[in-house]
Amino acid sequence: MNGTHAMLVHFPLGFWALATLMILVGAFVPGRIAELSRAALLPVLVLSLLGALAAMVIGFIVWPMAANLASPLTRNHILMAFWSLGIFTMITILVWRAGASAFDGTRRWALVILALIGGLFFASTGTLGGHLAGSTTPFSQVLGLMGWEIYTTFYSPLWAIALMVIIGLLCALWGFRNRQSSKIRGQY
Numbered sequence: 783m784n785g786t787h788a789m790l791v792h793f794p795l796g797f798w799a800l801a802t803l804m805i806l807v808g809a810f811v812p813g814r815i816a817e818l819s820r821a822a823l824l825p826v827l828v829l830s831l832l833g834a835l836a837a838m839v840i841g842f843i844v845w846p847m848a849a850n851l852a853s854p855l856t857r858n859h860i861l862m863a864f865w866s867l868g869i870f871t872m873i874t875i876l877v878w879r880a881g882a883s884a885f886d887g888t889r890r891w892a893l894v895i896l897a898l899i900g901g902l903f904f905a906s907t908g909t910l911g912g913h914l915a916g917s918t919t920p921f922s923q924v925l926g927l928m929g930w931e932i933y934t935t936f937y938s939p940l941w942a943i944a945l946m947v948i949i950g951l952l953c954a955l956w957g958f959r960n961r962q963s964s965k966i967r968g969q970y
């Protein structure tokens with residue numbers, strides 16, 4: 783069954799890499815290739831989420847939870863898997879809800895920033911998985927440069943979490959106000 787996880791993880795990693803590239807092309811490259819990237823993005827994102835869920839469910843079925851949680855490396859691997867899933871779920875909802883206007887104006891920046899953060903997170907997930915399977919890569923040193931020691935449980939100080947919650951609330955408030963003013967101008 784170990785092999786099933788190793789096989790299934792190719793789906794989220796491949797589709798997430800493709801979706802990140804499509805978002806960058808859709809946001810910054812002119813012409814037909816960008817149109818195609820924007821049009822095909824939603825199905826790629828949906829497939830990536832299905833692949834991620836399959837890989838995660840198999841991960842939880844194959845290895846006992848006590849064993850998973852005993853190792854900081856596995857804890858970090860699971861944590862990054864959930865963060866990646868969260869970020870790409872958010873991108874999928876944004877692209878689905880915004881439809882053809884997902885890349886209009888400054889909106890594209892939300893997708894670009896989320897895709898770049900998501901790219902960092904899924905690369906970390908895969909790197910940590912490789913460490914668990916005995917195939918280390920130099921990317922761990924990049925994580926080290928950012929202060930993430932992979933053999934110690936990743937930790938966010940309380941102030942950082944509080945700051946993220948405040949930024950999230952401010953963004954929600956900003957979006958709500960924009961929506962209200964668009965309604966007043968009759969554009970929504």
Ligand code: HEM
Pocket residue numbers: 784787788791794795834837838839841842845850856859860863866907908909910911912914915916917
């Ligand atoms: C989107 C989610 C996930 C991705 C992309 C991912 C990715 C990977 C990758 C690339 C490997 C290395 C495979 C190999 O070369 O053999 C791996 C190994 C591993 N993963 Fe995941 N993983 C995910 C979720 C999970 C979850 C949820 C768990 C546990 C509950 C888990 C536990 C493990 C373990 C224990 C290994 C080591 C396997 C071995 O020793 O052969 N993974 N993962």
